[in-house]
Amino acid sequence: MSKLPTNNISPSKQSNGNGKANILEDKLDPKVSIDMEAPEFKDFAKTMVDFIAEYLENIRERRVLPEVKPGYLKPLIPDEAPEKPEKWQDVMEDIERVIMPGVTHWHSPKFHAYFPTANSYPAIVADMLSGAIACIGFTWIASPACTELEVVMMDWLGKMLDLPAEFLACSGGKGGGVIQGTASESTLVALLGAKAKKVKEVKEEHPEWDEHTILGKLVGYCSDQAHSSVERAGLLGGVRLRSVPSENHRMRGDALDAAIKEDLAKGLIPFYAVVTLGTTNSCAFDYLDECGPVGNKYNVWIHVDAAYAGSAFICPEYRHLMKGIESADSFNFNPHKWMLVNFDCSAMWLKDPSWVVNAFNVDPLYLKHDMQGSAPDYRHWQIPLGRRFRALKLWFVLRLYGVENLQAHIRRHCNFAKQFGDLCVADSRFELAAEVNMGLVCFRLKGNNEQNEVLLKRINGRGNIHMVPAKIKDVYFLRMAICSRFTQSEDMEYSWKEVSAAADEMEKEK
Numbered sequence: 001m002s003k004l005p006t007n008n009i010s011p012s013k014q015s016n017g018n019g020k021a022n023i024l025e026d027k028l029d030p031k032v033s034i035d036m037e038a039p040e041f042k043d044f045a046k047t048m049v050d051f052i053a054e055y056l057e058n059i060r061e062r063r064v065l066p067e068v069k070p071g072y073l074k075p076l077i078p079d080e081a082p083e084k085p086e087k088w089q090d091v092m093e094d095i096e097r098v099i100m101p102g103v104t105h106w107h108s109p110k111f112h113a114y115f116p117t118a119n120s121y122p123a124i125v126a127d128m129l130s131g132a133i134a135c136i137g138f139t140w141i142a143s144p145a146c147t148e149l150e151v152v153m154m155d156w157l158g159k160m161l162d163l164p165a166e167f168l169a170c171s172g173g174k175g176g177g178v179i180q181g182t183a184s185e186s187t188l189v190a191l192l193g194a195k196a197k198k199v200k201e202v203k204e205e206h207p208e209w210d211e212h213t214i215l216g217k218l219v220g221y222c223s224d225q226a227h228s229s230v231e232r233a234g235l236l237g238g239v240r241l242r243s244v245p246s247e248n249h250r251m252r253g254d255a256l257d258a259a260i261k262e263d264l265a266k267g268l269i270p271f272y273a274v275v276t277l278g279t280t281n282s283c284a285f286d287y288l289d290e291c292g293p294v295g296n297k298y299n300v301w302i303h304v305d306a307a308y309a310g311s312a313f314i315c316p317e318y319r320h321l322m323k324g325i326e327s328a329d330s331f332n333f334n335p336h337k338w339m340l341v342n343f344d345c346s347a348m349w350l351k352d353p354s355w356v357v358n359a360f361n362v363d364p365l366y367l368k369h370d371m372q373g374s375a376p377d378y379r380h381w382q383i384p385l386g387r388r389f390r391a392l393k394l395w396f397v398l399r400l401y402g403v404e405n406l407q408a409h410i411r412r413h414c415n416f417a418k419q420f421g422d423l424c425v426a427d428s429r430f431e432l433a434a435e436v437n438m439g440l441v442c443f444r445l446k447g448n449n450e451q452n453e454v455l456l457k458r459i460n461g462r463g464n465i466h467m468v469p470a471k472i473k474d475v476y477f478l479r480m481a482i483c484s485r486f487t488q489s490e491d492m493e494y495s496w497k498e499v500s501a502a503a504d505e506m507e508k509e510k
Contacts, residue, residue: 109491116483126396150391167349183307184229186332194301196359198271220272223251253290278309283437292327311338413439433477449476
């Protein structure tokens with residue numbers, strides 16, 4: 001029997017590549033720890049917790065948008081890592097000197113760009129524990145609590161949204177939920193599952209067709225208002241995606257039906273459609289109750305992307321916007337956007353995860369375990385192999401807030417948006433560019449696009465509030481999103497005064 005090669009050179013005598021032994025310090029005491037000791041860690045952590053609390057509680061006092069230029073940070077720190085350990089107190093001092101000048105303060109009540117990214121003390125503490133456990137939960141045995149808490153939390157969350165039982169693991173059927181990193185990942189995972197499903201079905205119907213031929217015929221669909229990540233999923237999945245014209249920013253069932261019929265007549269194979277509930281541009285809602293049955297009729301996988309707006313479905317008064325959800329094959333929303341769960345935590349449910357699991361199943365010996373099949377191995381439900389213990393954040397937030405307080409948070413933001421919208425229409429210079437939906441107000445100066453571009457540049461240049469634009473059918477407008485859990489009614493007054501002041505400046509310069 002052949003023997004495995006061995007290396008008899010001790011670690012302290014390894015060659016440095018020049019034929020000479022690199023003698024390490026033999027005097028190193030193996031009993032001396034090179035790690036930060038627990039008492040020091042406690043002091044460091046307590047100081048950091050105090051810093052975090054003070055930062056967040058006083059965040060509205062900071063300029064929301066930094067004034068730095070690209071490359072600002074490099075001159076502030078050494079060119080190389082330190083040879084000897086530094087004191088944690090020195091690191092703490094450098095946070096304000098090095099980091100904070102370049103931070104855009106997403107949790108400031110004056111931050112109105114994009115959509116919110118959630119933040120709460122329970123979620124921060126949960127992330128501390130996740131970092132301490134530091135498991136990589138790709139299989140059940142890799143950390144049973146990591147997998148099992150995720151299964152239960154996804155059922156809790158699904159019940160809060162009143163999702164159909166077929167999506168829930170507790171139903172006893174095929175369905176179940178998984179925490180992805182982002183909605184973009186969920187869209188791609190659903191597309192790849194739909195692709196695998198359709199290829200298998202077509203092969204059974206046309207055994208003479210090879211896979212390359214089938215893939216060349218696949219076509220998916222989304223609204224012309226869908227997020228750019230949908231188009232990107234098509235690129236990554238190697239399939240074509242067709243943009244369906246919207247009506248008042250919303251995709252209708254008859255438009256989807258017409259697009260599918262047209263492609264079938266061309267010999268193409270429709271396989272996947274994304275229905276958006278709460279578009280990024282204007283928080284518009286595709287007609288799921290129309291599009292879902294169309295997908296079912298043509299055996300097209302329906303994926304529902306409710307990345308932002310899905311959090312609102314914990315409130316019964318908003319669930320009419322997800323009417324038709326029973327026709328979907330997969331559903332996704334981001335608790336890390338609006339439900340006080342820190343990034344990253346993107347919730348995805350599938351009625352039949354086997355299409356995704358089978359498409360992603362690579363099963364090397366070193367990842368096998370005796371309990372396979374008894375619980376999910378979530379590595380088969382996602383693009384990466386490794387995964388963090390993200391369910392802890394959901395568990396902490398759901399327990400320490402309770403459903404009623406999360407509902408109150410959503411309703412407050414929606415009311416603030418209505419308040420800002422009322423301020424907008426009360427000024428004859430402005431108009432709404434879309435209906436005020438959820439926590440988003442789309443507005444503009446009456447006039448041309450160039451005037452609104454100048455307005456936004458002035459607003460952001462003042463540095464007191466921050467917004468971003470959007471454009472629909474060549475109409476440029478400003479998006480004002482309610483993003484912070486610290487937002488109060490007076491913040492709406494303040495932000496409107498900033499908008500109005502910028503408009504006043506423009507008028508004076510005419």
